[in-house]
Amino acid sequence: MAPDTLTVTQKNDPLAEAGHRKDPTAGLGPGNEAEDPLVRVRGLSRRFGSRTVLDSIDVDIGAGEFVALLGRSGSGKSTLLRALAGLDQDIEGQVHVPAKRAVAFQDSRLLPWQKVLPNVALGLRGDRPVERATAALDEVGLADREKSWPKELSGGEQQRVSLARALVREPELLLADEPFGALDALTKVKMHGLLRELLAKHRPSVLLVTHDIDEALLLADRILVLDEGRISTDVRIPAPHPRSIAEPELSTLRTALLQGLGVDPAI
């Protein structure tokens, strides 16, 4: 059922469309997205007072697809993610998301009064929650920290616990709101590797909100750019993993994306 993520759209000139508003369902490989997408958003709008942050957005995300959402700060990236997470009740439009979804927040948002293991197992349903939480901690390489307080962990470790807490729920959709935004560059690189490893195993669909273009290029199957409340760019990245940002294809894309975000890449 998973759409073929290698479908190439506009491989040679991926950003011919940059700056144009575009229907995300148009221009996709025929036949693929006709199947029910895992996430289906139609006409999603969100206003804060007189300010329109999201302006009738249409987005589909296929099963197992990794979508990165870029945009300038204040462009409504997190608003869109919160809408998909069901954390925002004041939205207009249709949002179809799977019930099994998990959120990884920018701050790891661990309960400071619970040790690491109960944080991972928090609200976990089903069989043997403690064993599953232990296994999830092991996956992120923190099996030996289960009895620590969150405060005793470094920022990167806290984010790993947060990832374990999200993935132990076996979500069909992982919503990640700049989860690596507060981490230093070295930790970030390690986290990218870990995330790809975990995703290869669990295969959820992912919506990763980020302001880091390189992060999006390295990780995602598809990049969306949010600008003035609309999806201004929707581009697929067919390059196989692991990727290097130095690949000419990616660096061309990077330049185009920067332009699309209103930044002169020459600087």
Next chain:
Amino acid sequence: MSTTTLRHTDTVLLAPGQHSVSSDTAPVREPAKPWHQWFSLRRISLGIVGLLVIWVLGSATGLIDPQVLPAPWVAITTGTALIENGRLTSNLLTSVQRAGIGLGLGIVIAVVLALLSGLSRLGESLIDGPMNIKRAVPTLAFIPLAIVWLGIGEGMKVTLIVFSVMVPIYINTHAALRGLDSRYQELALSLSLTKGEFITRVALPGALPGFFTGLRLAVTSAWTSLVVVEQINATSGIGFLMNQARLYGQIDIIVVGLVVYAILGVGSDQFVRIAERRALTWRQTLSQ
């Protein structure tokens, strides 16, 4: 290379007992202190020692009239005698029982009310107003009404203690619940926590610091109320013992009673502090 040298120097400079914390590792929790260190000499106030010294010297030199304040050794002798004939012990037991029951009931009622009021709008509009009125009126002002309604028995005494205990716990727990970071409510929503899970895993532990602030105030006011209600037609309790001593002019017994109240007050406050430290281990970063 340079980092290695730096680390080395760091370690050498540390005094014995100090912890070395390098910047790239997460902080390490200090080992728990043995219980007796909570009462270590450093913690005993110089002021208290000074007062005791003045009392001893004043009595020994005759500067303090024994009719005004008996000498400490007289108080000790009297205290020992009262323990030996059982009067102190049985009255102390009654007092502690009254304060304990009042405190226990007060805690339960206050926490339930704070939860209702802190987690629901309807609850808040029903409960918060009356509690703030109660806060504005001193508990002891309710004594006449309490006597008319409940008589002069144990019920009245315990009720008044419950009343005085409820307010500080309610106010502080409620404030802590209201101030709970909304990010945790969002987390609870995203993890689909049930109401019960939210209360036991998020709301109550998050409000615990406020609860303990309230509890420490409540313990003090429990003893204060106890002293007052035990002067009203009581036939037992430390207050009764002191009141009777007043009738017969036995100042030494009054002094013993005061000392007992002081020990109870300070002791219970220490007890709450230790419980607080235990319960809020996760929070111990700045206080140590």
